[in-house]
């Protein structure tokens with residue numbers, strides 16, 4: 001067996017002592033990430049029964065689980081990830097790489113012209129540790145998520161996207177301010193302080209005159 005590095009040992013120790021990991025297990029959620037979305041929802045009221053949601057970068061499925069519960073039987077959740085994801089009640093799963101044009105279009109097809117109320121993206125690339133590589137990769141994923149949101153969101157739709165502060169961040173926020181009636185930047189409690197991630201929440205989509 002390969003020897004575990006000291007840093008991965010530290011990660012495991014932190015993971016198991018993390019109160020959100022414990023809580024997620026206790027409550028039957030697939031990931032600790034669910035507590036980030038819960039806090040965003042409490043603050044920004046993202047979901048209502050009957051709403052249609054797209055969840056990008058959904059595996060293992062915490063956000064989709066929570067969204068499916070919030071939108072209820074009359075709502076719809078469409079989840080995408082490049083990794084396989086165990087099925088969830090009320091969630092349609094598409095597996096594929098969002099950077100692949102065919103996958104982007106498969107998502108549009110799965111929506112079938114319906115208007116979407118909420119687009120979520122918790123996507124993040126595999127971090128190399130080199131900011132010059134990681135930052136453009138994560139911004140590119142966020143840009144593509146924005147492109148999809150602009151194609152599918154209905155009037156007053158909402159958009160939640162994980163961003164990393166660095167090059168391209170300010171321009172991204174400026175783009176969001178043009179497209180949404182309100183834009184907030186949130187750092188949920190469950191987001192680790194040492195992580196540079198931050199969530200942009202755009203509400204009141206202005207551009208849905210389709």
Ligand SMILES: C[S@@+](CC[C@H](N)C(=O)[O-])C[C@H]1O[C@@H](n2cnc3c(N)ncnc32)[C@H](O)[C@@H]1O
Pocket residue numbers: 030031033034056057058059060061062063064080081082083096097098099122123124125126141
């Ligand atoms: C932080 S995890 C998401 C956790 C999820 N929100 C939850 O609650 O379980 C980020 C996910 O983004 C996915 N991802 C990253 N790049 C992707 C891409 N290009 N296409 C599809 N999924 C991608 C990863 O496979 C990973 O599962």
